[in-house]
Amino acid sequence: xxxxxxxxxxxxxxxxxxxxxxxxxxxxxxxxxxxxxxxxxxxxxxxxxxxxxxxxxxxxxxxxxxxxxxxxxxxxxxxxxxxxxxxxxxxxxxxxxxxxxxxxxxxxxxxxxxxx
Numbered sequence: 001x002x003x004x005x006x007x008x009x010x011x012x013x014x015x016x017x018x019x020x021x022x023x024x025x026x027x028x029x030x031x032x033x034x035x036x037x038x039x040x041x042x043x044x045x046x047x048x049x050x051x052x053x054x055x056x057x058x059x060x061x062x063x064x065x066x067x068x069x070x071x072x073x074x075x076x077x078x079x080x081x082x083x084x085x086x087x088x089x090x091x092x093x094x095x096x097x098x099x100x101x102x103x104x105x106x107x108x109x110x111x112x113x114x115x116x
Contacts, residue, residue: 007076007105008112014072015116031113034071038064042106045083045099049092057095058087072116076102076109
């Protein structure tokens with residue numbers, strides 16, 4: 001599993017592309033939506049995995065993966081994709097490990113996104 005710091009990386013190309021669209025600060029709005037949505041998604045994932053509810057967990061992963069990619073959090077998005085796959089496979093132990101890593105990285109990721 002990648003170190004927590006690597007999950008906090010933000011792809012500058014994605015940020016630049018979004019910031020170049022229109023006159024409204026679209027990127028800041030996307031980051032704020034991601035902040036609230038990702039916090040909720042991580043809580044939903046924790047609850048789903050506590051009861052081994054893999055189909056709902058997989059659905060949450062799918063949405064979170066896309067949201068993370070949309071703000072340039074590509075490493076985080078890839079890790080969510082791995083978690084989604086573990087949910088498909090029903091691998092609870094590995095899914096919980098991946099979720100813990102994502103939760104550990106989330107605060108640092110949000111800090112980096114805010115500075116991007």
